Amino acid sequence: xxVAKTIEAGADSLTYSFSAGAxxxxxxxxxxxxxxxxxxxGTAGAPGGAGAPGGRTTPVVLVHGWGGSRxxxxxxxxxxxxxxxxxxxxxxxxxxxxxxxxEVTIGSYADDVAAVMDAEGLAAAIxxxxxxxxxxxxxxxxxxxxxxxxxxxxxxxxxxQLYPKQTEESVAAFSGGFLTDVEVSVDALIELSSVLSTxxxxxxxxxxxxxxxxxxxxxxxxxLDCLRWDLDAALRRIDGAxxxxxxxxxSDLLSAEAxxxxxxxxxxxxxxxxxxxxxxxDPQGLADRLVIAFEHEDHSP
Numbered sequence: 001x002x003v004a005k006t007i008e009a010g011a012d013s014l015t016y017s018f019s020a021g022a023x024x025x026x027x028x029x030x031x032x033x034x035x036x037x038x039x040x041x042g043t044a045g046a047p048g049g050a051g052a053p054g055g056r057t058t059p060v061v062l063v064h065g066w067g068g069s070r071x072x073x074x075x076x077x078x079x080x081x082x083x084x085x086x087x088x089x090x091x092x093x094x095x096x097x098x099x100x101x102x103e104v105t106i107g108s109y110a111d112d113v114a115a116v117m118d119a120e121g122l123a124a125a126i127x128x129x130x131x132x133x134x135x136x137x138x139x140x141x142x143x144x145x146x147x148x149x150x151x152x153x154x155x156x157x158x159x160x161q162l163y164p165k166q167t168e169e170s171v172a173a174f175s176g177g178f179l180t181d182v183e184v185s186v187d188a189l190i191e192l193s194s195v196l197s198t199x200x201x202x203x204x205x206x207x208x209x210x211x212x213x214x215x216x217x218x219x220x221x222x223x224l225d226c227l228r229w230d231l232d233a234a235l236r237r238i239d240g241a242x243x244x245x246x247x248x249x250x251s252d253l254l255s256a257e258a259x260x261x262x263x264x265x266x267x268x269x270x271x272x273x274x275x276x277x278x279x280x281x282d283p284q285g286l287a288d289r290l291v292i293a294f295e296h297e298d299h300s301p
Contacts, residue, residue, distance in 0.1 A: 009115035015096035016089035016116050017070050021057030022082030059122045062088040065131025067210030069095035075283035089116050093216035103221035106229045110140040130154040130279055132226050142234040145241035152293045153247040155276050158258035163231040171227045186210050193276035195252045202280050235265055246293040250274045267296055
């Protein structure tokens with residue numbers, strides 16, 4: 001069963017969905033205790049070590065992308081079933097979360113992930129992020145390696161117009177349209193993220209949610225900070241901590257250049273005939289690939 005909870009964390013009011021694994025809260029605490037023990041021993045995140053992913057009630061945190069919300073994950077959460085204890089949060093100002101801050105950043109979002117984990121007593125988790133959420137979970141892992149069992153990006157790091165860190169000229173070019181004609185820019189972004197088979201109702205849902213998000217000035221601060229955020233720096237810290245990284249990528253949107261750049265730094269799991277919006281378009285196919293990513297034990301691709 002998925003339940004909604006809300007906490008206050010600094011300037012942010014965070015709403016998140018929570019689904020407990022079948023073995024119950026006591027077993028989740030056991031996983032957290034094991035992660036703490038692994039941290040003390042210097043083995044947190046190591047494949048096969050204490051707190052390693054793949055067991056029952058392994059904690060998983062899901063982070064949506066720009067224009068999405070925590071409810072994008074709900075079907076996938078149901079399909080993952082009782083093997084995992086799952087938290088999916090709304091990043092302010094999306095969904096039911098909000099912030100009194102003047103801006104939100106990839107770093108502040110990483111702090112929000114930590115706050116939600118603290119609220120649920122989760123010492124460590126597999127962190128999963130879709131699109132901009134991929135930047136959030138990578139930043140979280142770089143800041144909190146002892147709390148990260150694995151990083152899983154969902155159609156995220158291979159978009160080289162977003163990652164790695166962009167020049168100010170590129171930031172201005174990418175974001176300029178949103179400041180002059182929001183609807184045209186949103187439509188163009190959706191088309192770039194779609195394939196021929198992407199259903200019209202999925203595009204319409206994404207369009208509506210993105211335009212709603214952009215009613216808040218915080219939305220553009222998040223996008224601009226993502227463009228300036230440094231994926232390569234985060235990956236160096238993650239790799240240095242021995243944390244496995246995987247990415248599920250829409251095969252038709254995955255370029256050879258991106259594969260060459262990141263293929264040796266993470267496990268890439270292809271998703272053929274799929275758009276960027278796989279959380280909405282094919283939750284079953286996404287759930288199947290998430291399990292593959294969770295259970296892959298070798299740090300290297």
